[in-house]
Amino acid sequence: MTDKKTKFQTEKQIFSEHIQKSGLRHTAQRDLILEIFLRTEEHLTSEDLYWLVQKEDATVGHTTVYRTLKLLTEAGLAREVRFGDGKTYYEHHYNHAHHDHMICTECGQVIEFFSAEIEALQDLMANKFGFKPTHHSLRILGLCENCQKINTETAASGAQPRVRVKSVVVS
Ligand SMILES: [Zn+2]
Numbered sequence: 001m002t003d004k005k006t007k008f009q010t011e012k013q014i015f016s017e018h019i020q021k022s023g024l025r026h027t028a029q030r031d032l033i034l035e036i037f038l039r040t041e042e043h044l045t046s047e048d049l050y051w052l053v054q055k056e057d058a059t060v061g062h063t064t065v066y067r068t069l070k071l072l073t074e075a076g077l078a079r080e081v082r083f084g085d086g087k088t089y090y091e092h093h094y095n096h097a098h099h100d101h102m103i104c105t106e107c108g109q110v111i112e113f114f115s116a117e118i119e120a121l122q123d124l125m126a127n128k129f130g131f132k133p134t135h136h137s138l139r140i141l142g143l144c145e146n147c148q149k150i151n152t153e154t155a156a157s158g159a160q161p162r163v164r165v166k167s168v169v170v171s
């Protein structure tokens, strides 16, 4: 518990420094948004985060949440992820190791994974083309274990499957 608190302390410090560098003012609303973002170990759209913030302070607007997420991304606390449903999701970046995602196109479940072998192969391939990778996101679309049991027929279509990511459970 104490460990988590000190961790947030570092993140708040990073955010505070970024705010100053950007010539912005410290506001209680931005701090609240940061706090809720850090507490939520999920892939969130700005809309998802907005509803979580709303439960604690109904005066915070959607634009403020959106802009704060952009600031968090610039500060290196959040990173953007896309799952192919046209939305931008945000997840923790600071102190969170790189990973890639599998997305179930049926129920929207998102599985995080990391494979040193895949990472090494990607570097090898980039090298082969004299390409210097700065960023990558590997996205595997398909059916999760549960949905395979329900959905027996698999469409052999060449079209990209439609992605509907499960929205965050607001508890
Ligand atoms: Zn990767």
Ligand SMILES: [Zn+2]
Residues within 6 Å of the ligand: 104, 105, 106, 107, 108, 109, 143, 144, 145, 146, 147
């Ligand atoms: Zn599924």
Ligand SMILES: [Zn+2]
Residues within 6 Å of the ligand: 043, 081, 091, 099, 101, 112
């Ligand atoms: Zn993730």
